[in-house]
Amino acid sequence: MARSDLLLAIVRSGAQGDELAFRRAAEALIAEEEGKRHGVLASQLAEALTAKRPISNIASIARNEAVAGLLYERVPERRLTSLVLTASVRQSVGELLEEHHRRDLLRSYGVEPRHRVMLVGPPGGGKTSLAEAFATELAVPLLTVRYEGLIGSYLGETASRMEQLFETVRMRPCVLFFDEFDTVAKERGDTHETGEIKRVVSSLLLQVDRLPSHVVVIAATNHPELLDRAVWRRMQLRLALPQPTRAAKVEWLSSWAERNKVSLGLSPRTISDRLGDVSFAELEEFALDVQRRQILNGPEPDSNQVAQRVLEHWSHRVDTEAS
Structure with a gap:
């Protein structure tokens, strides 16, 4: 009922x-x-x-195929407990999840839960992981917008596809994730942008306004300065995910090793100091490199030796990228 x-x-x-x-x-x-x-x-x-x-069956099939090219859907797996967040971000995320878990109470007072979130931070800082964790905690699919399918070369094509995308998602609970949001939400006052881009931004804002609260829109950007000012007014929750500190990297490494039952061979502090200025995404790549080498080295690998070897490779990689 x-x-x-x-x-x-x-x-x-x-x-x-x-x-x-x-x-x-x-x-x-x-x-x-x-x-x-x-x-x-x-x-x-x-x-x-x-x-x-x-609508004919042929038209219906064509429409479904077109929509499939606009979204990448997957069942989320990453949990909120696996992320290392600042205290303020964790509190804000917890409050938002509570609003959705107790939305019946809010609606009994005529109030809807917030459902528009902006994530700002450098590449590899955990924006995509947080969007996935939101979907996991809400037990809904994660729908990531595919810009290669959304952005067309003809006048009005992008806005038309965007309308089709929003029409598809609005009747199902989900997290709709826009990575690199500045791709479609650039400042309309920029004199270097075309009139087509300005129409796309206007259409985007209109569609976001019309979404029901069971569609949680999460937008992420590395360049907040490029976003249209009206975008910020639409976002009910704005979270900054900064480059990880030494303490955050140590916490992440310890948590990852415990969850995956993998010995990293060296202390998280030593690994953090040796890796230097890396993101959470790079930390995960390093940890997976260690795990792979341990598996390939046999049933009783020398964890310390494996970690030293991987760190040596990573040191060369960092030096190459920096030069």
Whole structure:
């Protein structure tokens, strides 16, 4: 049985002729049925909501194939506990998750949980990992926008594809992830940008505004200075993920070794100091390198020797990149 508050919202908005409120309530109802694994009912409701004219099977198949080229979908696995976050970021993330886990209480007061998040930080700082952890904790799929499929070369093509993308995701609970968000949300006041880009940004902002709260939009960028100012106003939660400190790297290495039951051969402090200025993504690459070499060296590898050898390779790699 559907929740009474959603049914009441549907009837009330329909009676008042408020199409946007009606669609949001109907989409929330569809998302709830999806969450209960009532797939047949959810599909019937979605078809009823979007049925404006008959669509042939050929057209339907073509539309689904087009949408598949706009999104990369996967089941998230990374947990929030596996991430090393600052105290303020962890608190903010916890509060946002609580809002979604207790959304029924919020909605009983006519309030929706926040669902638009901006992540800012250098490459490899954990933005993508945090987006995946959000999806894991909410038990929803992670949908990553594929810019190579979204951005077209013809006038109006990108905005049209963007509308199609948002129309597809709005009726299912998910985390919609825009990596390198500045690709499609650049400052419209930039005189070097074309009118097409400005139209794309305007369309993007309109579509984000229309999304229901069961679609959590997470945007990530390494270049916040390039984003349109109106983008910042849309984002209800803005989190900074800085380059990891020495203490954060030590904590990450210790946590990774414990979770994966792998001896790194050297203390996390020693490894952190030897690696120098690296990101969390690079730390994970290093740890996986050590694990691979230990597996290939037989059942009883010399962990210290393996770690020293991998560190030597990494030292050469860092020197090469820096030169």
